Amino acid sequence: MVADIVSSTGQDVGGIVHFEHLNLEVPDLEQARIFYSEGLGLTLDPDTMGTQRGGLGVVWYNIGRQQFHIMKSNKGQNMPGNIHIVLPRLDLVHKQLEGLRGYFKGTKFNITAADGANGGLTIHLTDPWGQGFVVHNSDEDFPYERGISRIALHCPPDNIAALAHFYRTVFQARVEEAQDGSVKVYLGPGIRLTIFPDPSLDSSRDSLLSLYDGWHIAIYVAPYSHVFNSINDMNANYLDHTFADKSPTLPTALQNRQFRFQDIFELPGGARASHAAHAVPSTSGASLAEDAPAVNGSANSSTAVNGQKHGRLLYRFQHEVRSMHHPRFLHPLYNRPPGAEPFVPNQNTTY
Template sequence: MTKPETRTYDRSAEDLGNIVALEHVNLGIADQGLATVFYMSGLGLTRDPYMMTSIDNMWVNVGRSQFHLPTMAKAQHLRGRVGLVIPDREALLQRLGRVKGMLGDTRFAFVEHEDHVETTCPWGNRILCHDPSSRFDGMGLGMAYVEFDAPRGTASGIAAFYRDVFATGARVERDAAHISVGIGQELIFREGDAAAEAYDGHHIQVYVANFSGPHARLVERGLLTEESNQHQYRFQQIADPTSGKALFEIEHEIRSLRHPLHARPLVNRNPLQTNRAYVPGRDGWVPEPTLPEMDDPRVEMRRKRFEEATRRAAN
């Protein structure tokens, strides 16, 4: 008998730290109409149809994550960048070009780079749009990272904080702390010499598997800022686990996997659909196969036919 082929695998590549998902970034904005033009018409994302449907707040779906955009007198500014994965760069650039006139009196801008499209929202927040790739663990549409501009000399302490308090993967590469916060998702704290902006209260939200352990360690260090409810708490300061020195300030909304909103299905539309080039059954965004063993030439053929029909109608 022939012995079956023996395969070896890197089992550690499948490990996931205690932080299992980066669910949303919350940024106050000054105008819901301008946000609609940028996030929906420009980026091609989807307003959540079930939650926050009035004119004082907006939840914007991007894959399994969201932006939360409440109306505020003064818009908030994230000290860094949000990295998204958005398919079809050509279609993205066309959408951004079409909204340029509507956002002409704002800080809106976009520029294409070799490996991403850099966009700036009407209030100056930078959102980098990447093509789907193996870099993001097969993510086809989603929020891949939030990158913060951190003070010089803080990366090692920040990585140690997340390892000690949250028992999640953290490493330092080229003066930047990379924190695992889900499949294909990271928080990045990149050291720099620029003067730090004042923190204005924006926040991020993550889900954790072991909910009580980080809570106890935050209480022990005097860092907990809010006991929200049974399923949620908050903290704001990232501190060196050895010295206790404050390293960076960003509010974290921490939720357990028992939170009622955990794993809520998010609606994501197909932004290629138009009334002039409508394809039945393609209203919702459907991820294309990304793994080699899932390649199917028929899927690629259907995608190309759909995109060609859309562009012919647009012209």
């Protein structure tokens, strides 16, 4: 909204400067092509070969300055919440998606349309494997014509404040906490990870792990070495993955210009995070794992890892964290114009 953008902190971004892609696995790449390209109207990235994308079973779809990375697997992945995207000409998008009902018969594909909160059409969409999408023509302070504007996740209420504290401290991110208990973590200009408290979820380790099935996001950060050292200090650096960018040390993380983690742990002071719109974390050299609070007797308590302690698990999903020196930072992406007129020989075609 305009009022948010022109407020004193409305254009602050924080330490996370860009959310580049969301990676999802699907069992059928042809069905995915129909959904993303023919339904949503996204552009199959013309700038890369399979070897550059990670293999022939990986396809990239451009959406503004961002992408969906779709990988062939044996099942469709789902996150515990909706993916919010912004597209122009929702009248055309709605028509394109409605035309796919027959093709996707027998799958979880579904579509409903309603008037949006800010006027215009809003499309509520479920992909063939059950992942929810909300398609807008604009979304709060998201500044672009098209893109992934929000990732919305459901979370146990007890973990919300500690998650806000984690992103403020580790990423130096802009974080806002709302009166309804939700948290917005800014992943770039107007791009948000919104975490909602869900009373139906409990904060036990088993419950948290059941929410996650392998999807990941890729983000670019300004304080890259600070983020890596913070994650590495709490033994959360994730190396047990199939990708080539394993970065066990800061020198390898600098060489790769990226690293990964997936477990978000409670940090000191996490349960007492304030409702300030933005906080600047301490940048002292102290390890973030030191003196993390233990939850004695809990199924999700503080545990010793390599001689260090970290707090309880708050959430799990994989973050592909990239330096702004990464060669694909703000790489230009081609997006075809929205919609297309039907082919009529000798009428709208130049030979």
